[in-house]
Amino acid sequence: MGRKQGGPIGRPRKFDADEALERAVLTFWEHGYEGASTAQLADAMGISTTSMYAAFGNKEELFCKALERYTEGPSAYLTQALEEPTALGVATAILAGTVRTTTRPAHPHGCLGVQGALAASDSGRGVRDLLVAWRNNSYSCVRERFQRAVDDGDLPPETDPGLLARYVTTLAFGIAVQAASGVGRDELQELADAALRNWPLS
Amino acid sequence: MGRKQGGPIGRPRKFDADEALERAVLTFWEHGYEGASTAQLADAMGISTTSMYAAFGNKEELFCKALERYTEGPSAYLTQALEEPTALGVATAILAGTVRTTTRPAHPHGCLGVQGALAASDSGRGVRDLLVAWRNNSYSCVRERFQRAVDDGDLPPETDPGLLARYVTTLAFGIAVQAASGVGRDELQELADAALRNWPLS
DNA sequence: GCACTTCTGTAGCGATCGCTGCAAAAAGAG
DNA sequence: CTCTTTTTGCAGCGATCGCTACAGAAGTGC
Incomplete structure (x- = not known):
């Protein structure tokens, strides 16, 4: 109306x-x-x-x-990555997208979902909890995707999808912190490559 | 006087x-x-x-x-870890210490060096830069320790100490973010174990 | 006792915080 | 035109920010 x-x-x-x-x-x-x-x-x-x-x-x-907009914009690589055909492709795309987004020239370095309110005063508790939920939701999406990969036979049946998802998201959050500290894009991409050289964490 | x-x-x-x-x-x-x-x-x-x-x-x-005190207190595990005899021992001790310190009951979750001022207003730029230097200094110490491990033959000669140090510190910072998000100690320790199962990132 | 130094409690500084009241301005509906 | 609705610029609200001036208290050395 x-x-x-x-x-x-x-x-x-x-x-x-x-x-x-x-x-x-x-x-x-x-x-x-x-x-x-x-x-x-x-x-x-x-x-x-x-x-x-x-x-x-x-x-x-x-x-x-702003967080919704960030999720649909700079952080949209996550949703796209989940549609990769293989679990390794998903992990690779997530880390590559994180590196690209957190080190984009002429943009703030780091990730809004991490540095938006990692610690806050009492009045900022609402937003801090919102970002906690945002990060935990990202983890859940990745875990469910890896669970599906196990069900489909893409990942070995003994694989722990939660552990794998925790590994990928921990690396992503860590990359965001490194980017906020000024570490360069190329070095972080090398790190992402090396971290996935042994997959799926055998 | x-x-x-x-x-x-x-x-x-x-x-x-x-x-x-x-x-x-x-x-x-x-x-x-x-x-x-x-x-x-x-x-x-x-x-x-x-x-x-x-x-x-x-x-x-x-x-x-307070940061000095934090470095000598809750974060003292880093200095101690660098004295481990092997590079793998160093990495294991760093991640275990990070997990323990960032998830200590009755203590704030996370790491002061990460969430103290990851993003800040203009008036907090000084402290933000101080923490950037703190984190980069941690990385440098780990890298130098791994370089020594290469020189001593503890790590294969073709190993990149910088890459390895970036891997360990990225995991540590990521663990700190996860802890600030409420992820439990046991799950993070499992992650740390799994992340070092393939060493040194062959 | 006295002078000197340092710490404590009160009280409040100017600046900024997030937020809003109010009236003029700019559009459509009749 | 008038009436209604929404936005705009201005001005300022009470609260909190980091910080400090001031006077008295509590210790030393003499």
Whole structure:
């Protein structure tokens, strides 16, 4: 409701909400949830704080929407990787995607899902728990994919899909920390290659 | 200067500075540098903010001293691990120490060196860079130890010590993130065991 | 006793925090 | 045109931020 073919009712926005959200993603990505102030966010989005609150609710809701956008954008490699035909292909694509996304030039280094709020004050507990769930959900998706690989015979029947998924996600989170520390893309890709040279963790 | 056998000059402290620093370590560990307010720190230390500033300078200096204490305390396993006789022993001890320290009951989960300030606002850039240096220094120590292992014949001559060190530290940082996400000690130890089953990354 | 040094508690500094009230502005509906 | 709806810019809310000035307390050396 509220919309007809003639367009929305009321004064139209002067900014593109999608583009503004993308700027918010970058700001949260670089400075974390609590490290990015509302003034800084609004400035990066090119709008006033009033417009920001009118369009996105409050800071926590804005972060939620930014995380969704991040998941569908820079972090979309995860969903795509799960569709690789083999478990090794899945693991390879996950680590390659992590390396690429966490070391992209002219982008913040690291992973929003990791450095967005790894530790936080009491007021940031909600977002911290949201990111905990985000990371644990990533692990669960990978584990279920590896379980399917075991069921399909792609992985040996004695394989522990949970252990394998923990291995891949631990490497991915570790790569994100290394990227945030300034480690270069090539070195991290070499690491990813070496870590999967022995598969599936025989 | 300033001290003689009769004790220090001036009014003596009513608190134990060492114990107070330990409380500060726990507070920074749990909430991060920017997530821990000076009021919260002073409260956890059992002193007033005035006494805190008189004894430790400012918040950033307090964090520096807390990080030193953390390095010599909960993170001392790293230095000890480097003294293991074999490279595999070093790697095993590092990962076991990481698992133990990041999942200690009644302690904050995770690693202060990782979640202390992975992303930060502009005013926290100093501490963020300090932790970047801390993590990179850990990597360098491990790499040099593995280089020595190559020189001594403990590792095959074609081994890349840097790659191996990157592998171990990446796993350690990843374990710290997993621990901060609530993953249990036993599961992480199983992961550590599995990750070193193929050594040295043949 | 006195002078000197250092620590403690109170009280509050200016700045920033996340967030909002309000009226003018800009659109469609009648 | 008027009425309604939504956005915008401005201004500022109370709360908290890191930090400190100040005076009194508590110890030393003389």
